Amino acid sequence: MISKMKKLTFLVYHKEYDSFLKSIRELGVIHIFTKSQGVAENAELQDKIRLAARYTAAMKYLKGLAVEQVAHVGEAAKGEEALKNLDEIQQKMQQLSHRLQALDKEKSVLEPWGNFDPNNLTRLRESEYQVDFYICSEKLFKQEWIDLYHATVINKIGSKLYFMTVTPVEDHVELEVEYAKLPESSLVDLQAQQESVQQENQALQDKLKEMAATDIPDLMAAQQAVYSQIELSKVVLSTDSLADNKLMLLEGWVPASKLEEVQNFLASQDVYHEAADPVPGDDVPIQLLNDKFSRLFEPIMRLYMLPKYNELDLTPFFAPFFMLFFGLCLGDSGYGAFMLFGIFIYRMIAKNIEPSMKSILSLVQLLGFSTMLCGLLTGTCFGFNLYEINLPFFQNLKDMVALDNQQMFNLSLILGGIQIIFGMILKAVNQTIQFGFKYAVGTVGWLLVLVSTALAFAWPGLMAMGSTPHLVIVGLGLLMAYLYNSPDKNIFVNVGLGLWDSYNMATGLLGDILSYVRLFALGLSGGILASVFNSLAVGMSPDNVIAGPIVMVLIFVIGHSINMFMNVLGAMVHPMRLTFVEFFKNSGYEGGGKEYNPFKK
Secondary structure, eight states, rough: OOOOEEEEEEEEEEGGGHHHHHHHHHHHOOEEEOOTTTHOOHHHHHHHHHHHHHHHHHHHHHHOOOOOOOOOOOOOOHHHHHHHHHHHHHHHHHHHHHHHHHHHHHHHGGGGGGOHHHHHHHHHHTTTEEEEEEEEEETTTOTTTHHHHHOEOOOOOOEEEEEEEEEEEGGGOOOSSEEOOOOOOOOHHEEEEEEEEHHHHHHHHHHHHHHHHTTHHHHHHOOOOOHHHHHHHHHTTTTTETTTTTEEEEEEEEEEHHHHHHHHHHTTSSEEEEEEOOOOOOOOOOOOOOHHHHTTTHHHHHHHOOOOOTTTTOOOHHHHHHHHHHHHEEEOHHHHHHHHHHHHHHHHHHHSOOOHHHHHHHHHHHHHHHHHHHHHHHHHEEEEEGGGSSOOHHHHHHHOOOHHHHHHHHHHHHHHHHHHHEEEEEEEHHHHHHHGGGHHHHHHHHHHHHHHHHHHHHHHTTTTOHHHHHHHHHHHHHHHHHHSSTTSHHHHHHHHHHHHHHHHHIIIIIHHHHTHHHHHHHHHHHHHHHHHHHHHHSSSSSOOOHHOOOOOHHHHHHHHHHHHHHHHHHHHHHHIIIIIIIHHHHHHHHOOOOOOOOOOO
């Protein structure tokens, strides 16, 4: 169900505009039109958006440290200081990282030469001796260098020789081999510097962990303050200036149920305002108002798109089908019981569960309950067949609800036909609401053809296929579908469109119904995989009193965990596919609505 909306128009004197915006933000029920182009043209707004993104990145970084947080009420001022400190720490850590890389490079250059005091080289240079370091292969080293240049081999690594020469400055000669330029520090000094940098880096990491434990709520509060400023800026950009910028014109939307509250508030404001009903072409924000059961399925609707203001909200209509389809796809009573009672135990243990998370948990429990019931159709429980247990309860249950594979296959097709026809009924209702009944005549005609044919096929005693009543209903339906499927066009165009619709019905409708076979196939494949893991658990366990049960339990738990994860994923995705493609298509659902988002702190 979609909440009725009222369009509000405000005319405000420019000197009172800022205080007016603050007051309606405090009220927090009016959805304001915002101009998307204002985001790109306003530099101040861009800076605020970038700042909000920095807060998001900072919180994500600190949460990634996996430190237990100290719960407290966040303060925006402390959040601003925390972001500044975090930037400084990250910048210092980056500098330390670069310094550590440079030290590693210098250390790797110096390690083949061993540890020596660079001051000795300085003293030699002061005594007018030149000291050089070279690297060459063993084959290129010449023995006469020992006498001529006092060459001394320092190290040998593989086929490479590391040697030095000591020559008077006036007799210095550069050898035609690789020259090595060594760091000014000794190996011990480099190691000490490296340890110092690592200790400083560790101190900064400890500081980050302290921030992760205490500053995330403050960062979140500061980000919310920035978001509030962004919304205010967008509203200001969306305002039109009139009468030489003396008057400010603003438009917004409010739920009809809140209109009296808004009008009582505006009575105390020196503001001209008008309230009106939406007209065709208005981009009306959407607020869904559903019962407790249907509300659980609203996140699934949002995954697709919200309805337009002038069309039906299909959430209450696909919710029972989705629950049933999930149960059939998962199809194991044991898995359903695990979902149902697992969430029940979690809700008893967990503390401070967010309201949005509570609705998700309730949805999971509901889907688990559906799986338990649907699993009874085949008797599958963790891959075992309950109806093979020779107990009166299970045998009586088998006689009442058990279905074989052929019956499950037929049930899937029947459910598909029912949902598609139900979707076409909703399409006719939607067309009647939006445009009038004459635009729904063609859809009603096809419904008469399909429903009468289905009844004649399923219950020949009620109406035989090809009997006079059946032919009369089919003929009437075809006349409606062929001659009045588009009231604004002439009869020849209507006939052409009717023929085209006949082709689509003959091909598309059959394909749509066959798509529902996946309900049977997924449930069957999940049950087979579960039984395979049971066989592996029994067959692969060793013949040992202690090890045998342990191995069997491990294979059972791991195997069913994998199977349950895969099948739950499939049981979510495929019912969504049937809902978004087959059901929405046949119900004429368009969507594209924008969610109601009131201007508030």
